[in-house]
Amino acid sequence: MWFKSKSFKGGVHPPENKAFSDNKVIEKLPLPERVVIPLAQHIGAPAEPIVSVGDEVKTGQKIGQSKGFVSVPCHASISGIVKKIEPRPHPVGGDVLAIEIEGDGNDIMSQDFDFNPDYMVQSVDEMKENILEAGIAGMGGATFPTHVKLSPPPDKTIDTLILNGAECEPFLTSDARLMIEFPKEIIEGLRILMKILNCKRGYIAIEKNKPNAISLFHKLINDSKQSDINVVGLKVKYPQGAEKQLIKAIVNRNVPAGGLPMDVGCLVQNVGTAKAVYDAISKKLPLIERVVTVTGKGIKEPKNVLARIGTPFQQVIDFCGGLTDDAAKIINGGPMMGIAQFDLEVPVIKGTSGIVILNTKQAILPQPQPCISCARCVDSCPMGLMPNYLATLVENQKFEQAKEFNIKDCIECGSCSYVCPSKIRHVHLFKFGKMHVAKMMKPAA
Ligand code: SF4
Ligand code: SF4
Numbered sequence: 001m002w003f004k005s006k007s008f009k010g011g012v013h014p015p016e017n018k019a020f021s022d023n024k025v026i027e028k029l030p031l032p033e034r035v036v037i038p039l040a041q042h043i044g045a046p047a048e049p050i051v052s053v054g055d056e057v058k059t060g061q062k063i064g065q066s067k068g069f070v071s072v073p074c075h076a077s078i079s080g081i082v083k084k085i086e087p088r089p090h091p092v093g094g095d096v097l098a099i100e101i102e103g104d105g106n107d108i109m110s111q112d113f114d115f116n117p118d119y120m121v122q123s124v125d126e127m128k129e130n131i132l133e134a135g136i137a138g139m140g141g142a143t144f145p146t147h148v149k150l151s152p153p154p155d156k157t158i159d160t161l162i163l164n165g166a167e168c169e170p171f172l173t174s175d176a177r178l179m180i181e182f183p184k185e186i187i188e189g190l191r192i193l194m195k196i197l198n199c200k201r202g203y204i205a206i207e208k209n210k211p212n213a214i215s216l217f218h219k220l221i222n223d224s225k226q227s228d229i230n231v232v233g234l235k236v237k238y239p240q241g242a243e244k245q246l247i248k249a250i251v252n253r254n255v256p257a258g259g260l261p262m263d264v265g266c267l268v269q270n271v272g273t274a275k276a277v278y279d280a281i282s283k284k285l286p287l288i289e290r291v292v293t294v295t296g297k298g299i300k301e302p303k304n305v306l307a308r309i310g311t312p313f314q315q316v317i318d319f320c321g322g323l324t325d326d327a328a329k330i331i332n333g334g335p336m337m338g339i340a341q342f343d344l345e346v347p348v349i350k351g352t353s354g355i356v357i358l359n360t361k362q363a364i365l366p367q368p369q370p371c372i373s374c375a376r377c378v379d380s381c382p383m384g385l386m387p388n389y390l391a392t393l394v395e396n397q398k399f400e401q402a403k404e405f406n407i408k409d410c411i412e413c414g415s416c417s418y419v420c421p422s423k424i425r426h427v428h429l430f431k432f433g434k435m436h437v438a439k440m441m442k443p444a445a
Contacts, residue, residue: 081104211316
């Protein structure tokens with residue numbers, strides 16, 4: 001059944017800018033000549049290398065072993081020779097230990113990865129093990145290990161699973177294309193996730209600026225009479241795809257401050273993660289490639305590409321015709337929450353949903369001015385925080401008070417900065433403030 005447009009309190013509506021790439025069919029990027037696979041592409045402990053320089057590796061072979069429960073392995077995304085294991089620039093910042101593979105051009109698979117039509121017969125434990133072994137971490141950008149999310153404590157019952165196809169970040173269209181081109185796989189991924197959690201109700205949540213995807217899922221779900229799955233059209237508003245906002249919009253439950261979706265019986269997974277789960281369970285295929293939107297006024301031919309993990313940004317950009325003469329800023333992810341890049345040797349990682357390239361006009365940030373107490377930031381904050389006050393507390397290094405005013409609940413969505421007439425860069429301040437609060441809360445060693 002259709003739902004009326006659902007949403008949440010607060011938020012903003014920046015220009016969508018999806019038209020650069022929303023009708024571009026996913027194109028397979030040519031096999032890279034070399035890849036750089038960071039051992040940390042997820043939240044949690046980095047993987048540990050299990051290959052050495054000079055080793056021959058095959059596509060899909062595990063090359064990094066997960067270390068501890070909150071960690072995932074990583075795999076060779078091409079076949080070839082391990083050339084180096086050393087720290088390399090990472091798209092979310094800093095240098096991270098990475099494995100460089102020089103390709104042999106043959107893409108020799110480490111095993112068959114054949115489709116098993118009886119994949120649903122697997123036990124829940126087998127499924128979780130296969131998801132871990134495939135190295136899956138949230139593909140919407142959060143990169144939290146999926147097997148961990150699927151293992152809530154015994155006292156938490158999940159009755160609602162939400163597939164997040166909102167893709168509310170301006171410019172990005174990788175999830176939209178995935179939904180249009182792989183809807184059956186995504187629905188099967190949802191079924192697998194529901195089985196693992198013994199969850200009776202599934203939702204596929206899509207912003208209404210993707211009417212083709214909504215119609216397609218609606219038809220598929222209706223035709224197959226899957227009455228336990230609902231397709232929900234959401235109001236187009238940023239950050240509609242944030243977990244707590246999705247839960248509020250769809251089942252009207254409030255995740256408590258400092259709490260998790262599981263505290264209100266919910267779990268949210270990205271549509272790309274559902275597709276990766278389907279591949280892992282039905283073919284034992286590890287996560288070695290993903291769809292990346294390459295877009296913005298600074299790229300000559302915006303596209304959605306299927307890129308092997310570890311492909312340098314430069315190669316992806318070259319495949320899209322290269323940068324325009326006025327290209328000024330390259331962002332890993334969308335313009336609201338993404339991170340500016342200064343080295344095009346950084347690789348595509350599991351969380352790279354897009355590479356957005358702004359031109360000079362779009363990239364200029366005016367100098368911040370003093371706060372005029374207009375409270376627009378307060379109205380826009382989807383978490384009900386007071387960004388103006390929090391910013392002042394952090395500037396004055398009053399971290400204890402910032403903690404009392406729930407700075408840790410900030411999801412760094414940037415809505416406050418977006419509406420601020422004084423162009424105050426709240427998110428920079430809040431990242432800094434949250435780091436200090438986390439240090440304060442850490443038990444002394
Ligand atoms: S305070 Fe945090 S959660 Fe609220 S609008 Fe600003 S960045 Fe978003
Ligand atoms: S929107 Fe900007 S100027 Fe207005 S109250 Fe918030 S921080 Fe101050």
